[in-house]
Amino acid sequence: AQSVTQPDIHITVSEGASLELRCNYSYGATPYLFWYVQSPGQGLQLLLKYFSGDTLVQGIKGFEAEFKRSQSSFNLRKPSVHWSDAAEYFCAVGKAAGNKLTFGGGTRVLVKP
């Protein structure tokens, strides 16, 4: 069975500082990996995805993520956060041919001025 772990429940970062969110997955085959962002009371917005190829993927809003098969990780990074990046971030893994996404528990990011 596939599973996703996001070890950090909350992260506080100063505006302008860098951000890294951790994601570890368990999946028996090549995973399809996603990062979504959710603002309070809202749905999920896709930030980026990884299917194959270059292990460093670029997404929207200046985010990037790196797939490391040896560590079963797909960590999300942003070099300089903005106050508008305060939200909850979810890592998810999906099957190649199926449609079920398995999500981690999320990491809530707070941005200090």
Next chain:
Amino acid sequence: DAGVTQSPTHLIKTRGQHVTLRCSPISGHKSVSWYQQVLGQGPQFIFQYYEKEERGRGNFPDRFSARQFPNYSSELNVNALLLGDSALYLCASRGRGEYEQYFGPGTRLTVT
């Protein structure tokens, strides 16, 4: 183009009642999935429909059911509501040949 739309936005029901939630996918998308997000947790997969057929079901009781219509919109039905059914219900659609899912804003269900 419009994204995934869901109705209603908010809903308050009493234990034991029945509820129907609605979802319209992105135009051209034939796959719709439903997720339940309890406060403070990540979304949990409930159902997936493609071309009006159920293609996947999560670990939810039979009180939960869904269907997809010829226009690819979908309904999620929950019978005999329990307090624990209070959650944000998310609908997502996927285009043919794509793996990413696009989510709607959700329906916030409160059961009292």
